[in-house]
Amino acid sequence: MTQSQRYTDTSLEKVLHKATEELKVPKEQLEYKVVEDKKGLMGLGNKITAEVWVKEITIAGSAAIRDGKLIISPPGPGGLKARIKPGAKMQVHLNGEEITGVVEVSPEDDIQIELQHQEPQTDFEIVLSEDKMEALLKVKKTNGFEYKLEDCEPKEILEIKAVLAQEIEPGYLPIEEVVQELQRKKIVYGVDAMAINEALGTKGSKEFVIAKGKKGKYPVDETVEYHFAMECEHCIQDENARVDHRERTKIPTVTPGDLLATKTPPKLGEEGMDVTGKVWTPPMPKTVDLKPGKGVQLQDGGIKAVATIDGKPELKGKMLTVVPIYQVGSVDLDSGNITFNGTVIVQRNVEEGMKVTAKDGVEVNGSVNNATVMAGSSVVINKNVFASKVSVGGETVIYQSIHQHIKDLPVIFSQMQQKAKIAREALLKKKGEDVSEGYIIVLMLEKMYPQVQKSVLSLQKTLESESYQIEEQVEKVVEILKQSLLGLGPSKLNFATLRKIGKTVDQALFILEELRANTSDITASYVQNSVIKASGNVFITGKGCYNSKINSGGQVTFTGRPGVFRGGEIYANGDVIVGEIGTPSGTMTSITVPKDAKIKANKIYPNVVITVGKFSEKIQNFYGNFEAWVSERGLETVKLKEK
Incomplete structure (x- = not known):
């Protein structure tokens, strides 16, 4: 303790201020002891006396880093030694022993500091793909780092720190080592020298494809x-x-x-x-x-x-x-309509509202009930046909129908022209004035040849009810006939035009001869309220046919017993052979055949109209063993009248 002095004043603060002024030291270095403290009245006359002296100062040792060197300063009397603590990236040995924490040191100590520099490195690896079709050179380069001690002012406790002095780039990849590794890996095909050279000079870490195999191609199977x-x-x-x-x-x-x-x-x-x-x-x-x-x-x-x-x-x-054959159980809503480019066999029935269309034939083992059957060749229905439409021959049926309707027109047109002069003279005599050829043609069609317009109207209805596409030239002829012979068409005609129309019809008939030659047959057991159309023959093998229409390009033959045809119409291009025609009650029934065909029946009833060629007869009585044909004398019949 240094020598003290007394100071008196009205407050302790003023006492210490006096001491700092006189002793020339900061207030913080003073120590004091109050020896007298008198309080005056209401704060007046206060007096305080204190002994004041300067603190004794102890100087501790210190450690500093200057120019990368550790400097240790000793402590003053009673002071503590300097202390040091090793930092990162270094090893510190004190008197031969490595230290890791805070330790006291003095100038006499042997302190060795070893900085842990990082050397630059260049590494590589050659990797083969799993299929050995590619070799990959993986280059990995790591920079080196050199450190130095960070300068620091003297401190009682010094943490020694290392700072980066410089960063060192690694050297080039050694070519000899790469070649040796290629040899060791037995890489001999597809080596890319340019890729290797690029890898040798790369500065960073990178991968290089240095060899590629030749990929084969898998075959393409048939x-x-x-x-x-x-x-x-x-x-x-x-x-x-x-x-x-x-x-x-x-x-x-x-x-x-x-x-x-x-x-x-x-x-x-x-x-x-x-x-x-x-x-x-x-x-x-x-x-x-x-x-x-x-x-x-x-x-x-x-x-x-x-x-x-x-x-x-x-x-x-x-x-x-x-x-070529499609078989189905029944044709109904479960099966849907059947359209087939061959032959269709129906094991059971064709049900209501259904349709069977076949390019070739159709065979139905059961019945056809309020349905439609269309075929290109033969149709066989082993049981019954009720309220149905059965057509066979396709377009051939249409061509036969067209032929039937127009085959007599050229002859009729020729006859009309021959009679034109006589008709004109008769009209001139009757009217007292000349008339146009169109007027004469209209009268002749109405009075002498009413079958012409009936045939054209019937042909028009037939074609409207069918969906077949007919031959272009035939279609044109039909259109000419409709425009010329129906409505006001006849009044606009003259006989020169009528003659040209006749020649056009002749040409169409020549085409139709070939088109209608493909005939197909229909065979059914029993028919009722139905329409039957065949380009060939029609065979009814059971009880017969009732209230139906049959159109046949060949013969119509009833082979069953009694083999009746009652109510309806038959149009055939050949013989019609029936067991019984008509009914005892006189139901309207008609049969039409060409002039070279015959109509035969075991029995024929009144009100049956038979037509052979252009000759017709309405039967007035019941006959047995009936036969009708046309000879040079006209319509001839053989009939046995029964009582």
Whole structure:
């Protein structure tokens, strides 16, 4: 303790101020002891006396870093030694012992500081892909770091810190080591020298493809593309997205020449080689057998399969066939309407509102009930036909009907022209003035040849009820006849035009001779309230036919017993042979055949109209063993009148 002095004043603050002024030291270095403290009245006359002296100062040791060197200063009397603490990236040894925490040091101590510099590094790795078709050189470069001690002013406790002095870039990748590694990995094919050179000079970490193998190609197997639906399509919607349940089934069909399948030939693969020089050999491509069955023919060296017949294409195993027959149990709402490009066999019935359309034949083992059956060739209905339409021969039936309606027109037109002069003179005598040819033609059609306009009207109705597309030239002739012979058409005609029309009809008849030659037959057991149209013959094998219309391009033959035809019409292009025609009550019944055909019946009843060629007769009585034909004398009949 230093020598003290006394100071007196009115407050302790003033006492200490006096001491700092006199002793020339800061207030913080003073120590004091109050020896007298007198309080005056109401704060007046206060007096305080204190002994004041200067504190004794102890100087501690210190440590500092100057110019990268550690400097230790000793402490003053009674002071503490300097203390140091090692920082990161260094090792510090004190008198040979490594220190990690805070320790006291003195100038006499042996202190060794070893900075932990980081050397720059260049590493690489060559990696093969799993299939050995590629070699990858992975280069990894790490910069080096050199550190120095951070300068620091003297401190009693000094944490020694290392700071970055410089960053050192790594050197180039050694080519010799890369080559050795390539050899060790046995990489000999597809080595890319340019990629290796780029990798040698790269500054950062990067990957390089330094070798590529030659990839082989797998073969392309042989394939077959089928150009038809394998199954029937169901639930067909119309344009308003509604389902017509009668048209719910679409059967895949083909015609001769249709392409059924196309085979794509196989392609061989190509050899490859991996980076180790190993050869990869591709497998052989797989082939597909395309076996043609019935109705199928291979073309273009077996590349294409085409249909040779009409029918339904089917693939069973590897065998491709065209089946000309489609079989169905019943034709009803479950099956939908049947349209098939071949022959249809119905095991049971064709039910109400349904339709069967076949390019070839149709056979129904049951009945046809208020339905439609249309076929290109023969139709056989083993039981009954009720309130239905059965047509066979397709367009041939239409052509036969057209032929039937127009075949007499050229002769009639010629007769009209021959009688024109006589008719004109008669009209001139009657009227006292000349008349136009159109007027004469109108009168002749009305009075002498009414069958002409009846035939054209009947033809018009027939064509309107059918959906077939007829031959263009025939269609034009029909249109000319409608425009010229119906309505006001006849009044605008002259005989020169009528002669041209006759020649046009002759040309159409020549075409129709060939078009109507393809005949097909209909066979049914029993027919009632139905329409039967056949380009060929019609056979009724059961009880008979009632209140129906039969149109036949050949004969109409009733082979059953009693084989009756009661009510309705028969138009045939050949003989009509019936057991009984008409009814005892006189139901209107008519049969029409051409002039070279016959009508035969075991029994014929009154009110039956028979027409052979241009001759007609209405039967007035009941006859047995009836036969009618045309000879040079006209209509002749053989009939046995029965009582």
